[in-house]
Structure formats: structure tokens, C-alpha cells
Amino acid sequence: MAETSLGAKIRKLREKKQYTLEKLADLTSSSKSYIWELENKAPPRPSAEKISKIAEKLGVTVEYLLDDQAIITVGDAADARFYRKYQQMNDKTKAKIRSFVDLWDEDDDG
């Protein structure tokens, strides 16, 4: 089957989160058959709305999902991605990161 870059990314992220096709479909107001198509059929051209919800639930940016090349994320996009990731962590981890960043901030920030 034609394996696209987008499809491979979605499947990898979905499996890492242990979501079934149906689970991810529910989270993103999609059908499981469509999620399956995105992962397995070429060439998908999903709507921005779909890919935006999918990116959100998988904890990445739209840019990351769509860009064929590896991207060097700078500026706002990187910040958005970072924050999305942070939000999805559990409270204990969040607290650890915050106190860690507080220390870093003292020394380094200008």
C-alpha cells in the first residue's frame, strides 16, 4: 500500500498514545474509516479542520504533520508545539518542569 509521510506520522503517534482508529476518530469528529484512509491511502488531502484536530489530539503541530521535510521549528510554531506537549503531561510532571524552568530562568533569562 502506498505509504505516505503523513500517514506514517499519524499511525506512529496514534500507536504511541495507544489509540485505536475508533478512539482517534471519536476524539477528532471523524470516522474510523477515514482515519484508516489517512494512514494507508495515497495521496490524502484532508481538510484543515480534520488535520488540525488530529494534530491537537496527537500533541503535534499541523506543520509537523504536513511538512514532508524534517523541519527546524523556530519561533511561534515551536512554542505552540512545546506548549501543547506540556499541556498533555500529567500534573506531577508539569510541576517538575515548572520548578526546573524556574531555576534556569534565574541564571539565564534576559
Added chain:
Amino acid sequence: MAETSLGAKIRKLREKKQYTLEKLADLTSSSKSYIWELENKAPPRPSAEKISKIAEKLGVTVEYLLDDQAIITVGDAADARFYRKYQQMNDKTKAKIRSFVDLWDEDDDG
């Protein structure tokens, strides 16, 4: 005519860059009639590919164009404080924190 949030953002950014419909269409492999529809007709549901190119040429993220709400909805006051702090740091520090958090995520996510 129905004025959507997405349409308004695209027009504002396009006019700020002094692009005509045709110019933006050329830059994004679209037709000018379609760019016009995005700006003026409701409800647009453009493909991820289109909106990605448009965001790129207008110098914003896909998330900024699509999210109806304020960019980030904060669940928790501590998160909000943390993110404000993070945003004010310099790029090098931000990058360090991000890669640090990426590592943390590997262990912890599930």
C-alpha cells in the same frame, strides 16, 4: 456576506502584505476565485495543503489561522504563569528547555 473568522484573518494579512487575490493565489498554487471564497464565503473548509501554504506565505501558523478561540486556552493558573514566563525567555533558552522536555516526555508519556 457571511464573514468568518478565518476569512477576516486571511484578508487582513493579505492586505497588510499588499497582495492582490491573484498574487496570493499564485504564491499558494490556488485560483484567485478560491482565495476570494475563503475570505468571503461561509463556511470554508479548505484542505490542509491549501491552508498550510497560505499560512506560510502570510507569515503565520496554521493554528493561528484556524483556531477560533484565543490561541491557547489555559486550563490552570499555574500553567498560564509558566507559559508566560517561558515566552519571555530568549530563543536559546527556549530551545534548551524544549529539548529537555522532549526527553522527559519519552519516559513519561503513555
Added chain:
DNA sequence: TTATTACGTTCAGAACTCTGAACTTTAAGT
């Protein structure tokens, strides 16, 4: 074996995107 359950796969077709070409408007020049 025969349920049952959970997950993945296939496909017809309604609904929608997006284009090309024609048309209208606005503005500047003579």
C-alpha cells in the same frame, strides 16, 4: 466448536472543494 468482543478494512455515494472562464467594478490616462 461456537459465541463474543475488539480492532481493522472496504466501498458506494452524498456533500464538498477548487478551478477556469466569464463577468463587473474601480481607477488612471488621454
Added chain:
DNA sequence: ACTTAAAGTTCAGAGTTCTGAACGTAATAA
């Protein structure tokens, strides 16, 4: 006024997205 050009607007229809429902497969249990 008339011409020309540049920008915006409209629309039919080819082609695509996306869903719902049916089907396939594998695992577990009685």
C-alpha cells in the same frame, strides 16, 4: 467622455473528501 488595465466577483461542474454500514480477522472464553 472613452480606453485600457488591474482588481474583484460569480458560477458550472470535474474531481475529491468523508461518512455509515458492511465485512474480515484474531483473540479469549465457555
